[in-house]
Amino acid sequence: MPSLNTYSDSELVLLVKNGNGTAFKEIYERYWTILFLHGSRVLGDEEDAKDIVQELFVQLWNKADELNFGHSLSAYLFTATKNRILNHLAHRKVKSDYEESLRNFVQEGELITEEHLREKELALIIEREISLLPPRMREVFELSRKEFLSYKEIAESLNISEHTVRRQVSNALSILRSRMGLPTIVIYMLLSNHKS
Numbered sequence: 001m002p003s004l005n006t007y008s009d010s011e012l013v014l015l016v017k018n019g020n021g022t023a024f025k026e027i028y029e030r031y032w033t034i035l036f037l038h039g040s041r042v043l044g045d046e047e048d049a050k051d052i053v054q055e056l057f058v059q060l061w062n063k064a065d066e067l068n069f070g071h072s073l074s075a076y077l078f079t080a081t082k083n084r085i086l087n088h089l090a091h092r093k094v095k096s097d098y099e100e101s102l103r104n105f106v107q108e109g110e111l112i113t114e115e116h117l118r119e120k121e122l123a124l125i126i127e128r129e130i131s132l133l134p135p136r137m138r139e140v141f142e143l144s145r146k147e148f149l150s151y152k153e154i155a156e157s158l159n160i161s162e163h164t165v166r167r168q169v170s171n172a173l174s175i176l177r178s179r180m181g182l183p184t185i186v187i188y189m190l191l192s193n194h195k196s
Contacts, residue, residue: 009073016064024061027073032057035081042085052084054148129179133172140165141172 004012004026015023032053039049056077060067069076130138140158143149144165149157151165158165 013064013069013073016061019064024064027060028057031074031077035077039081039085043088048088051150052088053081054150056080056084057148126176129176130172133175137168137172137175140168144169 004015004023007015007023007026009027009030012023012027016027035053035056036049039052040046043049043052059080060077067076130141133141140154143154143157144151151162151169154160154165155162
């Protein structure tokens with residue numbers, strides 16, 4: 001199948017509703033970064049933000065044929081993310097601070113594609129560095145950050161503890177940071193924009 005990066009969101013949604021995994025991957029690559037960065041900033045916790053966005057995309061894939069995306073996929077994703085974040089924030093009682101952040105989030109969403117090419121070039125360098133990680137660490141890291149599995153799922157799949165999974169991912173990120181001089185959030189962003 002040819003590259004889908006020129007397809008509109010509406011075209012991709014139709015393909016996803018018919019079970020097209022490549023179209024789903026293209027949607028994921030378009031929107032994961034902005035949703036994650038916003039969630040991370042609002043929540044102040046990268047893992048919580050990753051979990052929220054991850055759960056949203058799992059639902060998008062599993063229930064694509066049942067979901068109503070209206071006239072805009074981006075509006076659907078932004079609204080779904082907002083609702084998940086608000087549910088999370090309700091437990092910390094900081095809803096009011098989120099509304100201003102949401103306005104900024106929507107404005108930032110318009111800039112998603114501007115730096116796509118530069119990000120892909122840097123992501124290729126990160127991919128090369130990942131390939132140089134110790135085999136087990138690389139396997140755990142790729143399951144977490146590229147295959148989108150939770151720590152629990154990875155632990156069960158590899159028959160190791162969640163603590164070991166967390167430590168392996170943390171160690172991998174430390175190695176990548178030291179080799180490339182990039183902060184963790186930039187590495188996350190570039191990995192999410194470039195899936196092999």
